[in-house]
Each structure stands twice: as structure tokens, then as C-alpha cells.
Amino acid sequence: MADTDCEGVSMDAQVEKEREEEGGQRTSLLSPQLKAMIRIKKKYLKKPKAERGSNSVRLGHYTNSVNVTSDWALHPKSPQTRKSKRRNTRVLFPNDTLMFKPKKERSRAKPFLILFSVIVFVQVYNAIENLDDHVLKYDLEGLERTLHREMFGQHEALDELMDHLNDYLSTYAHQQPLALSLHGASGVGKSHLGRLIARHFRSVVDDKLVMQYFSKHHCSLQESAQHCASELTKRVVDIVTHAEDEEQIPFIILDDVDLMQPPLLDVLQTFLESDQTNEFLNVVYIFLSSLGQREITAHILLNASTAGAEKPLRNALSLIHPLWMEPAVELIPLSLLEREHIMQCFLEEMTLEGFYPDLSHVERLADELAYHRAAGRQYAKTGCKQVVGKVNLL
Template identity: 30%
Template sequence: MQLALLLFLLVGTCRADYFFGDLKDWFDKITAPNEYCNREWITLDGKGYGKGLEADLGRYLFGQHIASDVILNAMTGFMNNDNPKKSLVLSFHGRAGTGKSLASQLIVKNIFKKGMDSRFVHFFDSIINFPHASLVETYKSQLQNWIRGNVTNCAHSMFIFDEMDKMHPGIIDGIKPFMDYHYKLDGVSYQKAIFLFLSNGGGEIIRESTLVSWKAGKKREELKLEDLETALSSLGFVYYGESIVVDFFIPFLPLERQHIVQCIMVEMVAMGLQPDHNKACEISDKIVNYIPDDERRISVPGCKRIAGRLWHFMQ
């Protein structure tokens, strides 16, 4: 009876399916009996976790030396800290196809034993989960209750927000208190929670900075976080206001031809094919567009279109 009432209230509260996505998947997560908030299921000591994340970032996150270094240091430091002062908040910025979603998945994989299927990992897409501007206050209230309930259930909960640049400011205001320097809010501590924000915002700034650096004769690998973070931090005020809740604004650089070749090689393996470097080089010039036109230096779509287009160009 109580279960039926819970479902009724959720569905009746302004279309819970809009907010939580597929209700069945959500319900399966919160009722999963075979996962617990302890060291067996969540890596807290940072040892094997750090090594695993470093290896995965090096193996799969192509062309993102800045993001890889910052993510590894931030995550390892946070996971090794038994008493963090605040939740960890990372904001990923860059154009589509540069690896923001992949990076978040690698983080999850190396912390939670069940990866993205963990009931302690919560993913939101701003466009899908918060589609109506007229319902901002409802979304805000529901999201606050959702975060509070899940962190109460597991202090090491992770919340991932995609399309952050499209999220209504009112909803952002609603979640900022959970990410700030508070010992407890209404008796609940959020200091061990992790928030990941994925945004296309700043993509043009990052791309132009990369092109300017390249034209000046500077190697891609010489670009550092501080070369881009100031501009991204300024952009962050548009999203997060004056409250400095974000620990790192992390730039994802535009990908070059060599990185597209690497993405194609990985996708070949995923398709059960023998990876062929020469074939990957050939396809890389057909499968994506590059800029500037006379140099063909930077991939416009990154690696985003490869999985859907590779079969066609393999024929």
C-alpha cells in the first residue's frame, strides 16, 4: 500500500516521468538490494581507483591532457580525503564530441563497482528532465528533495548534469547550497557528494584559444589549465552566479585529425573489427569536417559522429 502511494505521488507531482526519465529504471535503481554504500561497492581509499582512472583516461580520452590531469588530481585528492570541506564540483566545458560525457563515464566506472548502473549515480539532462520554463519552481523543489534524499541514503552520491548551459538559472540556484561550504543543511552533510556539470558553453573560447596558440607556434601539449580557466571562470558566473561553488572549470580542447584516427580505431574494436591504422587515417578525412579549410587542423564534430557513420565508410 505504501509503495503504491509513493508511486502515485511521484507520478502525480507534475509528470515525474519528465523529471526522472524512465520511471522503471529509476525505481529499479533505488530498490536494488545488491548494492550498498560501503567500501565494497564504492572505492574510497583511492589506491586502485587512482591507478585505474589514470589508465582509462590515457587509453580512451584522446587529446585532453589538461582535462585528464585535472580530473585525476581532483578525484584522487577528494577520494583520499576522509573529511572534505565541501562537495567536489567539476564543470566540463567544450564543444560536442570532445569527450566530456566519456570522461564522466570513466570517473563513474572507477568509483562505483556497478558503474553507470549504480543506484548512487544520478544523471540528468537539462533539456529532457527540465523542459518547461513554467515549471522551474516545481523542478527546483523536486531536485532538492531528490538530492537530499539520495545523499541521506549515501554520502558518496554522484550527480551528473548534462547540457548545463541550457539549464534554467532558477534550477541552478536551487542546487547551489548543496555544493557550498556548509557543514550540514537540515541535518544532512553534502561534503562527500560529487557534482559533475557538462556544458557546451565556452566551446568557442576554447577552440579559438587553441587555434591562436597553434598559429603562434605553441604545441598543443604546452597549453595549461591557467591559459583557459580564467575565461571559463568568467563564463561560469553566468551559470552559477557570484557563489563560487565550482572547484575546477575544465576545458576540453577541440580534437585534431590524429585524435579522430584514435577514436576510429577504438570504434573498430567495439564493432568487432580488426583495427586498421591506415584505414582509420583514410576514413578520418571522409567521416568528419575540419577547420581551417586550408589547414584541416581541427575536427568540427570531434568524435561524436564516428559511431553512427563508420559502417558506411567501412564498405
């Protein structure tokens, strides 16, 4: 039995030895590299992709031999790349979003700025009101209505005249006097215009502040020019002195300036200079003259308007006397009267004389006058000069 047992043990040992040898032969068929791959697969197969990807970088030289690791080994990503991307990823907030709103501080200068603006506005408003009050006392609107109603065919000249008066009479203190020199042919209404202006300002200001000077009457041919000049100087000084006391602007209207001799023109030129005392700078001079009528007539016949006639008129007047070269002198040419204006003169004169204004009769009287013909228009050569005489013959 002992021998039998010994034989059984030996048989089992031998069988076991043979099995071990067979297992050793089977296991020897796997290379050490393949065994290592199997262990790595078992260890890392269930881990996250990012982690497997990092391991695949380390095992990149085995990817061609094992198909399981091909998905995460084809595109390796190094940890440095992930770190750089993670660093560059920033959370951006909108520009208009602030963590803490700034505290609004009230400016101390703002109330002073508002107060200063109010003061300036009040001062400007008062200045405008003062200008309006100064103009209102001369009633220039009433003068304008009167001139447009009484004067025929002189709308451009009257508008320019009123513009100069409005600008000058809006203030009291000036740097130089205002001289308005109105020129036109015979019969266009120069003397009538002077009478209308003098009558208006006598009614709105003191009669002593308006002087109307007629060369034919105040300086006849028998009197010497020097005596007339001294008399004119005395009258101007008296009216200017009185206006200074009243703090108002005087009006000096001189008719028939074309008949004035050089000494009188010299006196007028001295009054228009700017280097004088203040009372002689606040004066309105109105000259009425037929000087330059040929230049005005020629310009109107070519252009059918007085626009632009100031330049040839000033050139012609400067040859007569340097008075019209003074910067204070504003030239205003009066237009020629057309046939329709002559008919208005007849209607007005016939109404004043008590005649029935028959239109056919008026047209017949208007046809008896001589006319310039240009551009389909008829301009009366003598204006309304002969209207009064023809109406008196009725």
C-alpha cells in the same frame, strides 16, 4: 863596632826611606779615580753578565775612560725593565686543554624527548596510512587507467581531474563540496567521460551513492523548471543522506548543464555553499557542459593548448549564471581533437562494429571531416561526433 853598626842601620833606614819615597812617587802617578776603577775591575770582572750589567749602570759615567767595561755599559738594562718583562711572561695553555674534564651529566629530558618524537612519528604514519586506505577504496588508479585508455586527446584535462579527486577523496570530512565543471566543444567526449566516471564509482562503491542526471531526459521541455528543480533537490537530498549513513562520499554527475534552466542552476548553487550541514559538504559534483566552447576554441587555436583557458572561460560563464563564480567550482576545459585523435575514434568504432581496421580506409574517412587549421595542426570542428554515423554507413 857599635859605631859601625849604627852607621849600617842608618844606611839601611836611609835606603828604605829612599825606596819608600820612590814607591810613593810611582804610586802617586795613579789618580784616585783610576785606582777605584782597578779595584772595581778586580772585584766584578768574573761575575755573570746580568750582574755586571747592573753594575755598569751604576758606573755608566766611567765607561768612556775604561775599554774593558764598554761591552756591558753600551746597552744598560735597568732592573725595573727586567722585572716588567719577567712579570709579563706567562705560560699559556691550549684552549682545548683542561686541568679537570667536566663531568658529563645525563639529561633527564632527553628520554622524554625521544618518546615524544616516536609518538609523533607513529601518529603521522597512521594518518598517512589512513589517507591511503581511504583513497584505495575508490580505486582512483584504476579510474585513471580507464580514462586515459578510453579518452583521446584529453591528457591535460584528465590529469587535472584526477588531481582534484585524489586530493578530495583522501579524507572524509571537508569544509566545502567539490564541484568539477568540465567544458568543451561538441564531440570531444564529455558525455562519454561522464559515463566512464559513473560506471567506475558504481563498481567500487554502493550504486546508491552515484547519481547520473541528464537534463534532456530528466527535465524535458514540457515540464516546468520549478518542478524539475524540486525533483533535483529531492534526489540530491536522498543520496546525500544515504551517504552520510554509510560514511562515504557520494558522486553526482550532471550532463548537459548548458540545457538547464535558471531554477535548476539556482538549486545547484545552494548546494555548493559552505554554510550547510556536514553531509552536504562531503559531496563530489561533476558538471558536463558545452558552455564556453567558443572561448576554449579561440584559446586553443592561438596557444595550441588549454593551459590558461580557465580565466576567459570563467569570465564567459559568470555572465550566464553566478553558479560558476562559486569558489568550490573548479573549471576544467577539454581540448579540441586533432586529426590523429579522429583516426583513433574511427579505428575503435570500426573494431566494435566488426569491420577490418584498414588504415587507408580510416584516413579517407578522417579526411571527410571539417578541421580548424592553426600552427600546422588540424583540429576537428565536430570532434568524434560524426564518427559513429560514418561507420554505420559502411
